[in-house]
Amino acid sequence: MRNAFTRTFVYRNPSVLWFLAALGLFTLGVTVLSEGFGIGVISTSFVKTLGKTLCLCLIAIAMDVVWGYCGILSLGHFAFFGIGGYAIGMWLMYARTEGIVVTSLAAQSIPPTPQEISDAIGNQIFGVVGSSEFPLIWAFADSLALQLAMVVLVPGLLALVFGWLAFRSRVTGVYLSILTQAMTLALSLYLFQNDSGLRGNNGLSGLQNIPGFDDVPQSTISIVFFLGSALALALGYALFAWVVSGKMGSVVKAIRDDEARVRFLGYHVESYKLFIFTLTAVVSGIAGALYYPQAGIINPAEIAPIASIYLAVWVAIGGRGRLYGAVIGAAFVSLLSSWFTGGGAPDIDLGIYVIRWTDWWLVLLGFSFVAVTLFFPKGIGGLFDYLVRKQ
C-alpha cells in the first residue's frame, strides 16, 4: 500500500497537497465569514471578488503550463477565457429573459404563441443593437447542457485549429506571441461590432442572476460560485501538476529548453505543443465560464490583448515553472490591482504633486515587473525554493 502511494505523482510533488490544504482552509474560512453561510464579516461583493480571483488563478496556472513549462509565450489565452464567459453568458441571458417575457405575456387574455415568445425574447436581448433576430450562434442558447459543452468545445477547437496551423509552420518565440495576440485582438474587434450577434460593445449583462434561482439571495449565490471556483482551481491544479510531473513533464520542459534536440530524440514536438496549448485553452474557457457569472457582465473589452499581457505579468511576478507561483502571482497582483484602482489605497500628497494610485498603479506594476524580471527571475514563488534550501 505504501509502495503504491510512493509511486503516485502527489508523493513526488508534495507541494500539491500543501496547496490543496491551503486552498481548503481558505475556502472554509471565507465561507464561515461570509454573509450567505456564515457570520457575515465578509461582504457579498468581496466574496465575489475572491471567487473571481480564484478563476484568475485557474487561468494563471494554465498560462504557467503553456509558458513556464512548455515555453510558448501565448498572449492570447484570455480569448479562451472570454469565449467561455460568452458561452455561459448566452444561456444565462436567454433563460432569464425568457422567464421575464413569459411572465409578462401571461397577463394577456390570449395565450402567446411560441413565435411571439421567441420574438419578444429577441427584442429584449438584441434591441440595444437595433435588431430582434436571433443570430445563428444563439441556436443552442436555450439549452444549458449545450452551452456548457460550448464552454469546453469552442475554446478547445479554436486552440486546436490555431495551434495546428501555427505549430506545423514551426512558428516559435516572439512571432508566435504576436500571432496569439493578433488572434485575441481580432476576436475582440469582431465582437465589438453590433452585427457580431453578441450585442457588440454592450456585451452580455445581468449574468449574476441565475435563472430558476430568482428567490435565492446573491449572498448565497456568491458563495456557491466561490466554492465552485475553488473546486475548479483544485481540480485544475491537480490535473496540471499531474501533466507536468513524470515523463510528460520531462518532455514538455525539454521542448521549452531545446525543441530541436527533442525532435532528434524521436518526439513529435508539434503534437506535444498542440496538446498543451489546447488543454490549457479548455481550462481557460472553464475559468471564464465561472468568472463572468460572478462579474455579472462580459463585453469585448475583456478579451483585448492587454488582459492576456496582464496574465503573463502575473505569472512572471509569481514565478514561472511552478504552479503555486502562478497562483500567488495572479491572486496577489489582481487583488492589489483592485485595491489600488478601486480607491482603496490612500493618495500620497507630496505638496507639489499628489500621487493618485488610480493613475499611478500601472506605473508601479510596470516597475515591479521590470524589477522582478531583472532581480528575481524566479518570482515570488522562487522565495519558497530559497526557504526550503535554507532548512
Add this chain to the structure above:
Amino acid sequence: MTLLEVSGVSVSFDGFRAINNLSIQIGEPELRAVIGPNGAGKTTFMDIITGKTRPDEGRVLWGEKNISLLGLSESQIAMEGIGRKFQKPTVFEDQTVRENLAMSLKNPRGPLAVLLHRKTAEGAARIEEIAEEIGLTEHLARRAGVLSHGQKQWLEIGMLLAQDPRLLLVDEPAAGMTTAEREHTTDLLRRAAQTRAVVVVEHDMEFVRRLDCKVTVLHEGSVLAEGSLDHVTSDQTVIDVYLGRKDA
C-alpha cells in the same frame, strides 16, 4: 550489409554548394570516421541524413527495405533508428541525468503514451546499465547542468545509446576533452560499433587513429578518398587539401 546509402546528393545554400554529388555507404555494424577541413560539408551531411536539411537532388536510402529518408520528418527519422549527437553537447540541463536518459529510452513517443507512462523495472535497469557504461552512475540524481563538459558529452552519447539506434551519428565527440576522457570516449564508440553502425565526424587525427576504422575524407562537399587512415593520409590529393603541402 548496407544500412545507409547516400547517393548523388547535392545541396546549395544561397548559391554555395555545401554538398556536391556526395555518395557514401555505411554498413551494419560498422565504425566509420568522416574527416575533412572546415567547410567540407561534414555537418551538412549529418543534417541531410537526420532530416534537418533537405537536399536539392540525390537519394538517401535506409535499411533492408530501402526506405527514402527524404520524405520523413526529424522525429520520424529518429524513430527509424538514427540517433545524432551534436557538436556542442546538448543535454537538458534543467533535468537530472536520470530524466535525460529516461526521456531517450526506446518507448512509444506519442503524447498520450507519454502522459500515461509508468516507470518500469526494465526501464530503471536499462538506465543503470547505460549510466554504468558512460561512467555517470554516481551522478544519476544530479542536474545535467552541473556536469563537466566531458560528462555532458558522455551523457549525450548515453542518451543516444538509450534510443537504441541502428545508426549513430556523432559530431566531434572529443572536442574539449582531456586525454583520459578521449580514451574513454574512444572505448565507448568502439563498443557501440560492435552491434550497430557508428559514424564519427572528427577533426582530430589522433582521435581518428585511436578509433582504428575506415575513414572517409570529405572535401568541398564530396568524397575525396576512402580507406584506412594510413591509406588516405598517404594519398597525395588528401595531403594537398587537408594536411597542407608539406613542401610549401
